[in-house]
Amino acid sequence: MNDHRPRSGNNDAIVMTPLATFSGLRRFPLIALSHNSLFPSLVIGPQAVTIRVLRRHVLAYDDLMPVRLSRRLGHRLTFAPRQGWRDFTASFASREEAAKALAALVDFGAPVDGDSLALIA
Numbered sequence: 740m741n742d743h744r745p746r747s748g749n750n751d752a753i754v755m756t757p758l759a760t761f762s763g764l765r766r767f768p769l770i771a772l773s774h775n776s777l778f779p780s781l782v783i784g785p786q787a788v789t790i791r792v793l794r795r796h797v798l799a800y801d802d803l804m805p806v807r808l809s810r811r812l813g814h815r816l817t818f819a820p821r822q823g824w825r826d827f828t829a830s831f832a833s834r835e836e837a838a839k840a841l842a843a844l845v846d847f848g849a850p851v852d853g854d855s856l857a858l859i860a
Contacts, residue, residue, distance in 0.1 A: 752784040753843045755836075757829040758813060762792045765819055765826045769811070772825070781816075781829045783843040788818060790827045798827065800849045808837060808855035816840055834858065 759776040773793050780791035787799045804819045812830065814837035819826040831837040842859045845851055 752782050753840075755781045755783070755829075755840055757781055757831050757836075757840075759830045760790055760792045761828040761830070762796075763826055763828065765824055779829070781840065783840065783847060783849075785847050788844070788849065790818065790829060792827065796827055800847070803850055805850040805852040806841070806844055806855065807852045808841060808858055816844075 757779050759774055760779040760781065761771040761775075762773045763771050775792050778791065780789070780795075782789040787797050788803075789795055789797050798818050798820060802820050802822070804821055807817045807819075809815050809817065814831045814834055815828050816831070816837060817826050817828045829840070831840065838859050841851065841855060845856070845859065
């Protein structure tokens with residue numbers, strides 16, 4: 740995984756490279772409408788998360804339901820906008836990588852599911 744935090748301050752975005760990213764139907768976690776395992780990207784910023792599946796999707800924290808962590812074919816962070824029928828997932832190989840992403844989301848004030856917070860507590 741590629742994980743780096745620019746040195747210019749603590750409001751800088753964190754760029755991560757998950758194993759794969761997915762776009763799917765909300766409430767149907769194993770159905771992927773599209774996926775990207777060649778050039779997946781997850782950028783966690785101060786106001787929004789940007790995930791690249793086939794194209795980049797910018798999801799503002801104010802517009803997100805609580806981010807969920809699940810263990811299904813890896814460690815998966817799922818981002819679901821409050822409006823719409825899609826969700827977006829970043830899949831990580833290890834618990835540690837998913838915990839880094841989750842900790843960054845918490846640091847930036849993203850809504851995170853209570854059960855998922857237990858991973859970094």
